[in-house]
Amino acid sequence: xxxxxxxxxxxxxxxxxxxxxxxxxxxxxxxxxxxxxxxxxxxxxxxxxxxxxxxxxxxxxxxxxxxxxxxxxxxxxxxxxxxxxxxxxxxxxxxxxxxxxxxxxxxxxxxx
Amino acid sequence: xxxxxxxxxxxxxxxxxxxxxxxxxxxxxxxxxxxxxxxxxxxxxxxxxxxxxxxxxxxxxxxxxxxxxxxxxxxxxxxxxxxxxxxxxxxxxxxxxxxxxxxxxxxxxxxxx
Numbered sequence: 001x002x003x004x005x006x007x008x009x010x011x012x013x014x015x016x017x018x019x020x021x022x023x024x025x026x027x028x029x030x031x032x033x034x035x036x037x038x039x040x041x042x043x044x045x046x047x048x049x050x051x052x053x054x055x056x057x058x059x060x061x062x063x064x065x066x067x068x069x070x071x072x073x074x075x076x077x078x079x080x081x082x083x084x085x086x087x088x089x090x091x092x093x094x095x096x097x098x099x100x101x102x103x104x105x106x107x108x109x110x111x112x
Numbered sequence: 113x114x115x116x117x118x119x120x121x122x123x124x125x126x127x128x129x130x131x132x133x134x135x136x137x138x139x140x141x142x143x144x145x146x147x148x149x150x151x152x153x154x155x156x157x158x159x160x161x162x163x164x165x166x167x168x169x170x171x172x173x174x175x176x177x178x179x180x181x182x183x184x185x186x187x188x189x190x191x192x193x194x195x196x197x198x199x200x201x202x203x204x205x206x207x208x209x210x211x212x213x214x215x216x217x218x219x220x221x222x223x224x225x
Contacts, residue, residue, distance in 0.1 A: 033212065042199060043155065043215045092154060101145070101213060103154040 002027055002097045004104035012110045013083055020079045021107045023093035028073035034066070037090040037106070046091075049076045083111045114138045116200055116216035123222045124190055132185045132219045134200035142203035144176050144183045145213065150196045158185065158198075187221070195223045 003026040013019050023032065034046040047055040047068055055068040069077045080087050090106040116136045124130040134144065143162035147155040159167055161176035161183060173186040187194055197220050201213040 042217045043213075045212060045214075048212060099160065100157045102157065105154050 001100075002029070002095050002102040004093060004095065004102055006091075006093060006104040006107050008107060009105065010108040010110075012112060015084055015111060017083055018079055018081045019083065019109060020077050021091055021093075023076045023078070023104055025074045025095055027097065029095040029097060030073070031096065032070065032076045033094045033096075033101075034068065034076070034078045035092045035094060035103075037092060039089070043092065046078070080109065083109075085111045087111050114202065114214045116202060116214065118198075118200055118216045118219045120217065121220045121222070123224065125224050126190055126192060128190050129186065129188050130190060130221065132187075132198050132200075132221070134183050134185075134216055136181050136183075136200070136202050136216075138181075138202050138214070141178065141181075144174070145201045145203075146172075146174055146185045147199045147201060147215075148196050149199065149218070155199065190223050192223050192225070195221060197221070 005024045007022045011019055032049045035043045036046055037043045045058050046061045046066055047057045049055045049068050049070040051070045051073050065081055067079045088111045090108050092103050092106045094101050094103045118134045122130055143160055145160045146158040148158050149155040158172055159174035161167055161174050164176055164178055166173055166175045171188045176183040197218045199218045200216045
């Protein structure tokens with residue numbers, strides 16, 4: 001299994017600012033995934049982060065808006081840049097280990 | 113492209129059995145997973161089917177028919193704590209077993225006394 005923590009758990013931010021979300025895993029993993037879950041909606045993959053290489057972004061998500069860092073095998077950050085109210089969502093990181101995917105508790109972001 | 117369909121809402125009473133269906137269309141297929149998410153919580157893994165048939169884990173079972181592109185999650189002896197959203201998810205072909213998942217829209221299960 002994997003235990004994942006995220007910081008902050010929630011935040012309220014002003015339009016035009018940026019927020020960096022941290023994700024820490026209790027074991028080394030090759031890939032980490034960042035998802036977005038808008039209110040009442042399903043999970044949508046933003047990007048896949050490998051240690052030592054640039055993240056791979058899904059259609060509709062770009063690096064300028066969602067820069068990701070992956071400095072080592074247990075940590076990653078996702079930045080939500082130049083925020084607008086449409087970015088209000090829960091952001092979750094996840095990892096796969098032993099065939100199962102584990103999710104962090106999420107960061108609930110509200111943009112005003 | 114990939115798409116998954118599941119009912120948006122299901123209601124059942126305590127002690128009953130409920131089945132949540134999921135049909136999928138994918139360019140490739142490596143397996144069907146099920147996740148449970150309580151309001152305000154993180155999704156938690158329930159089950160994974162890579163091959164046809166039924167997988168049983170306690171009160172929960174999951175079924176897959178690859179030829180029909182169909183699966184279901186069966187919840188038995190429902191309890192109030194089972195009230196949650198349930199998501200089916202498939203692995204994307206391009207990622208193989210790297211963990212990239214495509215999620216359905218989720219089914220909200222309400223268990224009534």
